Amino acid sequence: IEHLVWLRNDLRALDNPALYHASQQGKVAVVVAVTPQQWTEHNESDAKTGLRAGLIQALANSLAALGIPLHLIHANCFSELPNEITAFCLKHDIKHFWFNRDLPIHEQQRDRSVSIALKHHNIDVHIEHADLIVPQAVLSQQGTPFKVFTPFFKRWVTLLAQQELTPLPAPEPQAEPIDPILLNLDWSKPFREDLWPADQDTAKQRLWQFCHHKERHYQTGRDYPIQPATSTISPYLALGSLGPRQCLEAIIYTCDQKERNWQDSIWLKELAWRDFYRQLMEHFPSLSMNQPFKPNTNLLRWRNNQDEFHAWCEGRTGFPIVDAAMRQLNQTGWMHNRLRMITASFFTKLLFSDWRKGEAYFMSKLIDGEFAANNGGWQWSASTGCDAAPYFRVFNPTRQSETYDKAGDFIRRFVPELAELDAKSIHSPSSEQRKRCNYPEPIIDYKPARLAAIDAFHELKML
Ligand code: FAD
Numbered sequence: 124i125e126h127l128v129w130l131r132n133d134l135r136a137l138d139n140p141a142l143y144h145a146s147q148q149g150k151v152a153v154v155v156a157v158t159p160q161q162w163t164e165h166n167e168s169d170a171k172t173g174l175r176a177g178l179i180q181a182l183a184n185s186l187a188a189l190g191i192p193l194h195l196i197h198a199n200c201f202s203e204l205p206n207e208i209t210a211f212c213l214k215h216d217i218k219h220f221w222f223n224r225d226l227p228i229h230e231q232q233r234d235r236s237v238s239i240a241l242k243h244h245n246i247d248v249h250i251e252h253a254d255l256i257v258p259q260a261v262l263s264q265q266g267t268p269f270k271v272f273t274p275f276f277k278r279w280v281t282l283l284a285q286q287e288l289t290p291l292p293a294p295e296p297q298a299e300p301i302d303p304i305l306l307n308l309d310w311s312k313p314f315r316e317d318l319w320p321a322d323q324d325t326a327k328q329r330l331w332q333f334c335h336h337k338e339r340h341y342q343t344g345r346d347y348p349i350q351p352a353t354s355t356i357s358p359y360l361a362l363g364s365l366g367p368r369q370c371l372e373a374i375i376y377t378c379d380q381k382e383r384n385w386q387d388s389i390w391l392k393e394l395a396w397r398d399f400y401r402q403l404m405e406h407f408p409s410l411s412m413n414q415p416f417k418p419n420t421n422l423l424r425w426r427n428n429q430d431e432f433h434a435w436c437e438g439r440t441g442f443p444i445v446d447a448a449m450r451q452l453n454q455t456g457w458m459h460n461r462l463r464m465i466t467a468s469f470f471t472k473l474l475f476s477d478w479r480k481g482e483a484y485f486m487s488k489l490i491d492g493e494f495a496a497n498n499g500g501w502q503w504s505a506s507t508g509c510d511a512a513p514y515f516r517v518f519n520p521t522r523q524s525e526t527y528d529k530a531g532d533f534i535r536r537f538v539p540e541l542a543e544l545d546a547k548s549i550h551s552p553s554s555e556q557r558k559r560c561n562y563p564e565p566i567i568d569y570k571p572a573r574l575a576a577i578d579a580f581h582e583l584k585m586l
Contacts, residue, residue, distance in 0.1 A: 126151040127212060129222040129237075131230070132493075133253045133363035134178045135323075136185055138290035140251035141221040146191075146294030148219065153186060153193040154211065155179055159310045160199035165229070166483055170456030170490035171361070173314030177321020178364045180306055185323050190298030195306055201233040205240035212246055220246050223253035226401050227494050228411040255398045256367045257282050260406075268406035269399075270416075270509045276395050280386055288375060290368045315455055319358050319490055326359035330370060333390075334377040342389045348448075348459035349533040354390070357491035358457070360397070370394055400499035403509060410498060413479060415507035419583055423507075425477040434566050435470055436484055438538070441557070441565035443549060444524035445469050447537035454537070456490030461527050467504035468518035472576040473567055478505035506580065514580035517573045524550040538562070 126145040130153055133139055145151045162172060183193035198207045212220060220241050225234060238248045252258035261279050262268060269275035319325075333354040337344070344352025359365040371394070378385035385391065404410055415421060434440050438449035448462035458466070463485075470481040482501040486492045502508025506516070528534055531549035535542045540560045541549055548556060557564060 124150045124152045124215065125218040127215070127217040127220050128153050129208070129220065130155050130182070131222065131225055131363075132361065133223045133366070134175075134182050135364050135366060136182065136189070136293040138253070138366040138368050139223065139293075140253050140291060141223045141249070143291040143294055144249070144251060145219065145221040146297065150297050151191055151221075151294065152215070153182075153191060154196055154208070155193065156196045156198060156204055156208070157310055158198050158200060158204070161201050161229075164200070165494075166486040166492075168456060168486065168488050168490060168492055169312035170314035170319075170488070171358070171492055172310070173312040173316075174319055174321055174358055174490055175362055176308040176311035177316065178359075178362055180308060181322045182364070183306055184303040187303040188300045189294060189296045190301055191294065192301060193304065193306075197307075201229060202236075204233060205236045208237050209240045209244060209246075212241060213244060217246060219249060221249045221251070223251045226254060226405055228404075228408055253366060254363070255401060256371055256394060257286070257398060261398070261402055268402065270403075272396065272399055275399050275402075276392060279395050279398065283371075284386075288368075288371060290366065290372050314490060318455055318457070323364065326356050326365035327369070329354055329356050329359075330365060330373050334373040338374065338377060338388065338390050339381070339383075345389075346461045346527050348451075348462050348528060349530075349536075353460065355457070361491045361493045367394055367397065396499075397496060400495040403499065404495040410502075411494070415478075415505075416502055416509040417507050420505075420507040422583060423579055426475040427477055427480070428474065431474045431566055432476060432480065434563075435466070435474060435476075435481075439563050440469070440567075441563040442469065442520045442524075443531075443534045443538055443541055443552070443562075444528060445520050447528075447534045450537040452485070452488050456488060458485075458489070461523075463500055464504060465518055465520055465523050467501055468516075469520055471501075471505035472517040473520075473569065473572040475572070475576055475579065478502060478507060514584075515577050517576055519569065519573075521551045521569070 126149050128142045128145050128151055136142060142151065142153070186193050196207050196211055198204055222234065225231065241248055257279050259282065261275055261282060263274065337352060341352060344350045356365055360367065374388050374391055375385045378388060407416065410416065435449065438446040438453065440446055445466055448458055448466045451462065452458040467481055470476050471478045478501045482497055485497055489497070499508065506514040529546065531544070531546045534549055540562050541552065543560070544552055544556060552560065552562065554564065
């Protein structure tokens with residue numbers, strides 16, 4: 124075997140440019156580097172590590188059917204990889220080394236070091252693109268990156284229409300099927316496999332079912348956490364067992380069937396947000412260094428109250444919708460998008476706590492945690508980010524709850540102590556009801572907390 128393909132957050136055989144193009148050149152083997160210490164340093168959740176392990180094994184099984192072996196390289200940190208990977212390549216007499224570009228800053232540094240080490244030994248390095256729907260830089264007419272989503276999206280759609288839309292197939296079988304190797308996955312962690320099966324099919328099934336049956340109603344249903352109206356494919360996209368261009372294919376196919384224009388799909392727009400935040404992370408490296416997009420927001424004096432932080436993490440703030448959301452995160456590793464916005468706004472504006480702490484807590488729990496979307500979502504919520512959201516937009520958790528969980532059923536699911544309350548009082552129970560249900564009083568008073576946050580941002584504007 125002359126070609127070795129290194130898979131990272133692209134754990135798939137379909138639409139995997141590095142794997143596909145390598146397989147067109149000759150026989151390939153696949154390698155995955157296991158770097159638990161690095162993942163811990165990146166705050167990766169147990170849930171994500173567990174799903175990652177399961178998906179690697181599932182991929183090894185399906186590659187084995189194509190006659191392609193998958194090996195693991197064990198290291199602690201990225202810094203050990205240049206040596207480990209070079210040693211592996213030399214041992215197996217590899218001539219060509221392939222991978223798909225990874226966008227986060229540490230990963231790019233890692234890839235540069237590995238490439239340099241390999242070239243030193245005359246091993247050719249081939250780099251492909253797999254993680255974005257539109258892989259080239261989406262720039263304004265002046266050649267600068269967009270700082271706001273809407274003009275980015277317009278340009279993104281134009282570029283998209285000019286490119287090849289069909290995803291790549293899986294590699295052809297290169298030999299008789301080999302026995303799947305039972306990998307050493309002792310670094311795996313427990314996660315809710317009942318909700319996120321670690322196999323090759325679930326993501327594809329969810330994607331196609333969503334596009335066939337739900338995508339049309341996405342716009343009206345997506346804000347209601349009790350409704351299964353979104354695709355729930357984010358963990359698979361984050362680890363790359365599903366590629367974004369496979370999503371594009373599904374949306375184009377189903378829109379064509381229904382004689383709708385796929386460019387108008389609201390769901391496609393969400394996938395464009397994914398590209399947007401990833402491109403932002405690339406163009407503005409300071410985002411990866413704990414910095415806000417708007418530098419002057421570094422002057423905000425966050426309250427950072429520890430007791431409030433723990434109450435928020437554990438889902439006992441006394442705001443039922445916030446608590447239900449945080450418990451959903453803690454129990455399942457996932458949180459509905461509307462709730463991510465509500466809890467992040469609550470944390471940054473009403474508790475006036477540093478968004479970086481909330482961002483880190485999300486990352487440590489999310490099964491779909493990924494830096495660009497998480498950082499983008501948090502900075503959007505905190506009004507420190509690049510979006511047009513005005514700083515005085517502060518979500519009122521009770522109003523949000525009344526609007527998006529009208530009957531209170533989502534609250535009932537995750538805050539069962541309030542299950543007996545009716546749809547009117549469950550969003551903001553009386554003191555007497557709280558006592559009876561053994562549910563805490565609100566940890567903050569909404570109105571003054573809101574005004575204090577607005578004042579703090581306003582002062583910043585005056586500077
Ligand atoms: P759908 O609504 O079906 O959307 C399809 C896909 O589009 C998603 O799987 C995701 O890949 C992408 N997407 C959707 N919305 C966004 C968005 N606003 N930004 C970027 N991509 C988007 N998403 C993550 O994948 N990882 C994160 O760590 C993450 N952290 C977030 C933190 C905050 C504070 C906020 C407000 C949002 C965050 N999001 C994150 C975005 C969004 O909440 C999730 O992508 C979505 O809830 C996943 O559910 P779904 O797969 O059913 O999404």
